Amino acid sequence: MRQRLLATLFLIGSLTAEAAPLDRIERPPGDWRGPVFEPRFDFPKTARREAHPWTAISFRKDPKQYLRLLLAYALDGQDRSDWRLAKNNVRRWYHVPWLGLDATGREFIHGLTRARDFAPGELGPAQAACRQNWGLAFYNDLGGAVLRKIWGQGQREPNLNALPFPEGTVAVKLVFTEASQADDAKLKGAPELLANIHAATARGGLACAPSTDAAGKPAPRTPQSLRLIQIDLAVRENRASYKTGWVYGSFRYDGTMAGDDPWAKLTPLGLMWGNDPQLSDADAAAGGAPRQSIVFAAGKGFGRGGRMNGIADERASACSSCHMAAQWPTVAPMTAPGSWTEAKCWFRNLDARYPFGFPPGVEGGCSDAAALESVRALDFSLQLAVALRNWSMERATAAPVATGIGRLVRTGGTLSVGEHESLNLKR
Ligand code: HEC
Numbered sequence: 345m346r347q348r349l350l351a352t353l354f355l356i357g358s359l360t361a362e363a364a365p366l367d368r369i370e371r372p373p374g375d376w377r378g379p380v381f382e383p384r385f386d387f388p389k390t391a392r393r394e395a396h397p398w399t400a401i402s403f404r405k406d407p408k409q410y411l412r413l414l415l416a417y418a419l420d421g422q423d424r425s426d427w428r429l430a431k432n433n434v435r436r437w438y439h440v441p442w443l444g445l446d447a448t449g450r451e452f453i454h455g456l457t458r459a460r461d462f463a464p465g466e467l468g469p470a471q472a473a474c475r476q477n478w479g480l481a482f483y484n485d486l487g488g489a490v491l492r493k494i495w496g497q498g499q500r501e502p503n504l505n506a507l508p509f510p511e512g513t514v515a516v517k518l519v520f521t522e523a524s525q526a527d528d529a530k531l532k533g534a535p536e537l538l539a540n541i542h543a544a545t546a547r548g549g550l551a552c553a554p555s556t557d558a559a560g561k562p563a564p565r566t567p568q569s570l571r572l573i574q575i576d577l578a579v580r581e582n583r584a585s586y587k588t589g590w591v592y593g594s595f596r597y598d599g600t601m602a603g604d605d606p607w608a609k610l611t612p613l614g615l616m617w618g619n620d621p622q623l624s625d626a627d628a629a630a631g632g633a634p635r636q637s638i639v640f641a642a643g644k645g646f647g648r649g650g651r652m653n654g655i656a657d658e659r660a661s662a663c664s665s666c667h668m669a670a671q672w673p674t675v676a677p678m679t680a681p682g683s684w685t686e687a688k689c690w691f692r693n694l695d696a697r698y699p700f701g702f703p704p705g706v707e708g709g710c711s712d713a714a715a716l717e718s719v720r721a722l723d724f725s726l727q728l729a730v731a732l733r734n735w736s737m738e739r740a741t742a743a744p745v746a747t748g749i750g751r752l753v754r755t756g757g758t759l760s761v762g763e764h765e766s767l768n769l770k771r
Contacts, residue, residue: 366495368738369444370540370565372452378538378567381455383439384429384482386490391485394435394514400405403591403615405584407638409591411476411612414577418516419607424535427518428481435456437516438488441483441495447555447562447736451540455728456480456570458542460658461552462523474552476540477656478570481517481727486580494728502732504672508589508696508723513580515725519656520570525599532599534571535606537582541568541589572597573653575610578667578724587618589635589695590724592663596653604757616652619665619691623649625684636693637662648687667688669700670722670729673736676703696723710758 355413366385372378398413421434428438444450444476448458463473484492488508493506511666522541525532543551557563575595582589593615600608628634628649637652639645647653647662648694659667661679669678669690680690681703689710697723704710722728 364539367444367450369450369455370452376452379453381452382428382430383441383450383455384437385439385441385639387438387488387496388436388485389489389492391489391719392436398579399512401664403581403617404638407593407615408612408640410591411577411595411615412592414514414579415575415595415612416533417514418575418577420672424607425443427480436485436488436602437482438491440483440491440725440731442738443727444702444733446730449734452479453538453540455478456520456537456539459519459554460656460681462521462527462656464550467523467528470529471523472569473550475523475527476541476552477518477519477521477573478541479517479535479575481515484512485515487513487515502735504720504722508720509579511582511723515727516576517576517578519526519574519576519654521656522568523572523573524569528596530596530600531571531573533538533609534573534597534599534604536569538567539570540565541570542566546706560617563645566653569676572606574656576654576663578663579699581617581693584617585695587685587693587695588664588668588724590664591617591654592667594652594663596655612640613654614645614652615689616647616662616664619650619668619689620649621688621693623651623691625649645722653692660687664724667724667726668694670724670726671699671701672722672729672732674721674729674733675706675719692703694721696716696721741757 367383369381384711387594398410401410401413403410414760421432423431429439441456443457450457459477461477462471462475465471478761490506492500494504503583510632520539523531542555543564544553555564573596577593578589580589581591593612594613596613597613598609603609614637616637620634620636623632623634634651637645637651637722645651645653646655646657646659648660651662653659658679660682666678669676682688685706686766694700699716699719701711701716701719702709
């Protein structure tokens with residue numbers, strides 16, 4: 345096994361015709377002398393025993409303290425200049441495999457993947473042009489042990505029976521932006537990170553550089569320094585298990601705060617543990633507020649109907665609403681549509697036992713039991729959804745499969761898909 349993992353690590357980054365077992369990441373140019381991303385895929389067999397201080401705090405009664413303890417845990421011992429997970433001597437964190445490969449996939453410098461852009465003006469009137477955002481996410485030991493069962497045992501198919509993640513699993517996502525202090529005063533002094541992001545086209549203009557060119561091929565990229573704007577946290581919580589099973593929280597960097605330590609300038613925005621199914625758009629417009637989200641700046645939630653969401657996230661959605669759509673194959677979009685009649689499907693409270701299923705109007709629509717038999721829940725991990733799509737694309741390229749679109753093949757309890765066209769991962 346050890347040898348196999350070493351062999352795997354050796355192959356990462358290779359763009360040769362052979363399939364690399366855990367990822368295929370773009371290669372640095374030959375003359376590159378800067379840092380190069382080192383994925384951490386040496387997943388543990390078992391997680392180490394450790395204290396989880398936030399479990400002593402009620403996330404409902406003292407959400408700020410709960411979030412502070414979680415953030416301290418996420419930052420503890422980390423290499424905050426290059427985010428090399430292996431440099432952390434306090435605890436182990438792991439990357440999700442198979443996030444390279446597609447046009448928005450892992451770049452070679454620090455392993456970031458492209459996230460949702462800031463449209464012009466989103467950060468305020470000073471932000472005239474669109475700005476790219478790029479994310480870097482990782483799971484703690486408990487999550488790593490699940491990733492090992494899914495990917496790391498040398499089996500040909502990802503083993504989704506390893507899900508759900510156990511209580512205490514923590515996932516962290518750092519969001520770095522192309523925007524600067526000139527766009528938003530709050531970005532003053534933000535920690536920076538170099539990343540190979542999409543290069544503006546010769547035409548320039550106010551739009552963000554697309555991730556693909558006119559022919560649908562991955563667009564050119566160029567190294568650029570980005571700034572930390574958001575840190576997202578997700579924790580598997582037994583106390584939320586009567587809702588979604590996860591608590592989601594977010595911090596925003598605020599450089600207008602006094603002091604010299606930028607890491608002390610991360611301000612908590614709020615948290616959520618359920619989607620408030622009863623809160624319709626009309627109710628929210630009439631002054632109704634969510635009960636399963638706590639947003640600290642009252643009435644200023646970045647999510648739908650005042651639900652919790654991050655500053656860089658899609659406003660028609662909310663953290664746990666979007667993540668609840670993590671399933672394989674991805675047969676429904678992540679983001680809720682405009683009309684509440686359909687959107688309410690995205691604001692149910694489903695836990696890891698129930699896949700999201702098909703969207704309204706397709707195959708019997710929202711929560712059709714028969715359709716659900718062919719779809720597997722990914723326990724709210726959207727990185728896993730992206731990874732499975734990439735893995736299936738890689739496999740399709742390596743050995744084209746002639747099955748019908750989205751047809752599922754069940755093999756010994758694990759699941760694979762014949763084609764990837766049915767996937768609908770809109771960011
Ligand atoms: C509209 C969709 C959407 C919303 C809303 C959203 N996310 Fe995500 N999130 C994603 C996608 C897609 C990924 C995986 C790809 C990536 O890492 O960029 C992801 C990845 C993550 C990860 C890494 C683990 C995982 O599940 O893959 C964490 C942690 C996370 N998000 C937390 C949050 C939090 C906290 C919020 C709210 C403040 C939030 N997200 C809102 C789409 C969303």
